[in-house]
Amino acid sequence: MKILIKVMREGLGRLIVLIDWIFSPKKIKRTEAEQADVDQQIVSLKLYQFYACPFCIKTRRTIKRLNLSMETRNAQAGQFRAELLAGGGEVKVPCLRIKQGNDIAWMYESSDIMAYLDKRFGE
Numbered sequence: 135m136k137i138l139i140k141v142m143r144e145g146l147g148r149l150i151v152l153i154d155w156i157f158s159p160k161k162i163k164r165t166e167a168e169q170a171d172v173d174q175q176i177v178s179l180k181l182y183q184f185y186a187c188p189f190c191i192k193t194r195r196t197i198k199r200l201n202l203s204m205e206t207r208n209a210q211a212g213q214f215r216a217e218l219l220a221g222g223g224e225v226k227v228p229c230l231r232i233k234q235g236n237d238i239a240w241m242y243e244s245s246d247i248m249a250y251l252d253k254r255f256g257e
């Protein structure tokens with residue numbers, strides 16, 4: 135039964151990925167200099183996520199719309215899952231890893247992440 139629910143969730147997630155791809159958000163435009171500045175800032179941000187998680191898809195849409203070339207890290211297994219657990223305290227996605235100087239902050243909750251990105255990189 136658990137397996138069936140897992141398969142259905144994954145299938146639904148992949149359907150949402152497809153719909154997201156069909157109705158891709160329009161990217162905001164910046165001048166070359168502005169985009170270069172954003173590209174430089176974005177290096178300190180990493181999104182820990184699952185490919186077919188609806189909350190992650192929603193967050194990735196914001197990243198796409200804001201035209202951010204952010205690295206996404208698959209936390210479903212392996213090194214990135216372990217990093218998320220050790221750094222953030224729990225395996226819940228999406229989670230934004232924010233590096234500020236020597237400090238690292240872990241931001242959970244898709245709505246908080248989207249609000250943060252919109253405030254920092256939005257028009």
Ligand SMILES: N[C@@H](CCC(=O)N[C@@H](CS)C(=O)NCC(=O)O)C(=O)O
Binds near residue numbers: 226228243245
């Ligand atoms: N309220 C959270 C919900 C996030 C959530 O439930 N994420 C699920 C994946 S869709 C998760 O991380 N589950 C833990 C797991 O599957 O191990 C948000 O909006 O970010």
